[in-house]
Amino acid sequence: MVSPTAIPYLRRMRPEDLLTPTPAGVCCKVGGFHIDPTRPVERAVITHGHSDHARAGHGAVLATPETLDLMRLRYGESFAGTTQAIRYGERIALDGIGVTLHPAGHVLGSAQVAVEANGLRIVASGDYKNVADPTCAPFELVLCDIFITEATFGLPVFRHGDPQSEIAKLLRSVSLFPERAHLIGAYSLGKAQRVIALIRQAGYDKPIYLHGALDRITHYYQSRGIALGDLRSVRNVNKAELAGAIALCPPSALQELWSRRFPDPVSSFASGWMRVRARARQRGVELPLVISDHADWDGLTATITATGASEVWVTHGQEDALVHWAMVRGLKARPLAIVGYGDEGESEEAEPVANGEASA
């Protein structure tokens, strides 16, 4: 624990002295690090492996072991100068500033970053959800003075509901159309594996087919002890065999030539965006599955309330609505307008297959 007397100037520190929002991400000047910076920096603490938060090219990267593994898988061994793995709950000090990581419940290895000095605690939650997910550690509530939250689904129209009822809808459609394949667009890191796990929980035990872009990350999940059942590559499987099959692919592949190898495919997409009909229609989705790895409106507002924070900073998404909600409740609240988060989520249509895990 850092002694307040060791750094006397911190005694009356304002929150902005501990963490400063910049267009490239929040920065802890005293501790000499950034959280999820969108440009290369000397030292970065990374909340999770999605490409809008975890970028290559930093001097030093501190993250959970899983996030470091996922970055290695995606960017190669030399994605950063040095790396330091931090387990959930392990306390480290960076130039006198206390830093701990706590499960965010978003994807495997995702973490909230708690930054603490002089009795002031700020939690940068990255992306998070407060509902059960068989593929990652559950969200841990951390009491704090300031809570930095996302707002991807920060409008009261977003209520994600029970994911198992969406899977039931999928399985009904599969039994209704035994001659057609069901193609589910799902982000390659997190969503795809969660959808598979949910399908298995629902008792479906036939092989599930994967697009090549999902292979590596899915196998990494399996290597971490997450049971996903019989998974097969679509390669070299003939069309007739795929009748009645379920296959997963990055969302962009739904409209690509790749999808023609399936017999009369039913186009499905697993995303919180599917809650809004026009979004599903814009993508030509016939079977929308409302399954999200982000907190919905009720989740965001319940979490903010539960942290006990008196001040909320909103990083990206529908920040106007969430800031308004917080202020009406007497909390201090501000949008951070960080450039680069959620970009892929906002304009999914343009999402390339190569980094197809945009985070909705």
Next chain:
Amino acid sequence: MNRFAELLDRLAYEPARNNKLRLITEYFRSTGDPDRGWALAALTGALSFQHAKPGIIRTLISERADPVLFGLSYDYVGDLSETVALMWPVPAEAARANHELRLSDVIETLSRLGKAQLPGQIARWLDQLDETGRWALLKLLTGGLRVGVSARLAKTAAAALGDRDPQEIELIWPGLKPPYGDLFAWLEGRADKPVQRDPAPFRPAMLAHALMDGDLAALDPNDFMAEWKWDGIRVQAVANVDSKGHPQVRLYSRTGEDISGSFPDLIDALRLPGAIDGELLVVREGRVQSFNVLQQRLNRKTVNAKLMADFPAHLRAYDLIVDGDDDLRDQPFAARRARLEAFAARLNDPRVDLSPLIPFTTWDELAAARANPTGLDAEAIEGVMLKRRDARYVPGRPKGLWWKWKRDPYLVDAVLMYAQRGHGKRSSFYSDYTFGVWTAGAAGDELVPVGKAYFGFTDEELVEIDRFVRRHTVDRFGPVREVVHEANQGLVLEVAFEGLQRSTRHKSGLAMRFPRINRLRWDKPPGEADRLETLEAMLGPRVAATSPES
């Protein structure tokens, strides 16, 4: 109600016409009377509830949700019914009676209830229904289903129930009333075909396809007749006498809406039994006025003598559908045209005249006429119409019989200034654009807005512009984003439009007709976009006939 809600929900996602047909036919097959009839009425737009206004729904949600959060949500979702359906707070003790509520119960209750009881009843239904049910109910109340089903498609699906030609339904449709028990009885072979009893019914209009590059090469000019396409509104004027010998005269819009009440001056002119397909125009002292002038005559609740004197209504006849007791729809166009000429001569009224044919023997001759229409009314000409001499009068938009060949649009390069999110299919995308051109200001050149456009671009271009807007926002005014627009920074849009009017409503003093985004000019620096003077030069002789406000 939940079966109907499920049908609408599936239709909303189903892109293929044939699958939509199957879904609707299957619904008609498996749903009894009167529910399926009310569903057909809803799908064909035949239902309206006098007291059900979007305002009621707005009031209900404003009593239950923070107005700022509702505003942001509506802006995002782009559809009032869906926004309310999604954010409606369901009371914990609500009895989920979704399966018990029938479509016919809802409709019968709605037609019975007075204005004062309506909001309470709607709220009770919303409390009972699930999200899909709420959405369907609100769609039904506000009238715009927007599930990608045209009235024609719904009738085709009904026809399929009895293996009938949809044309048969079209012909008897104007005499049918929801919930169409007699129609379904006939389709299922339980009764005779219903007969048409209205003495002056609307007959569904025949529409033209736009002529595309290369279409002409495949067509023989000898097979076609050409006439001008006038810039007014397409109408059908029907006159007859009823069984008691009283005259029945009606003016219908292209979609069959009865607009007789707005044009008593024209009704008086229609003294001969028949049905004319023509263009409604305003003609002053023998000259056709611009669409802008006509607009001032439209959508008026009260029509007084002064309005009729200032904006005299005129019918320019294209076609004759019925002559006396003769239905001419199965005759070839050339024969109908001859009957029309004789009919107009007999009528002999200055308020009704013939749309003249354009003489031509080759496509080049016609192209020359189209490029440079002459005569007093040249500025009211939108282009030319090509009609096959042997074309029957077929409702809807049959391929290959009628073609519209519009004049080439005007083009200017303008700079994107403001963007707003769209509605419906475009919801959540910034798809409504205000653009400007350069003009000399107090502190050097500045951009002045000259118009707004919300279509013309491809889906891919929409994604690109949307991203540009999000990344280059410099200010926000409610739902509107101001985007960067400087000489060296910004986005140039090539805008196409059909005409230009002087207007006191716009700061630039100009109003564009039918503007749309023709092309994105990522290559062009905004400083090189067009100037206001360029647009003013385009006003030229084509706005010789201007509105009183200019």
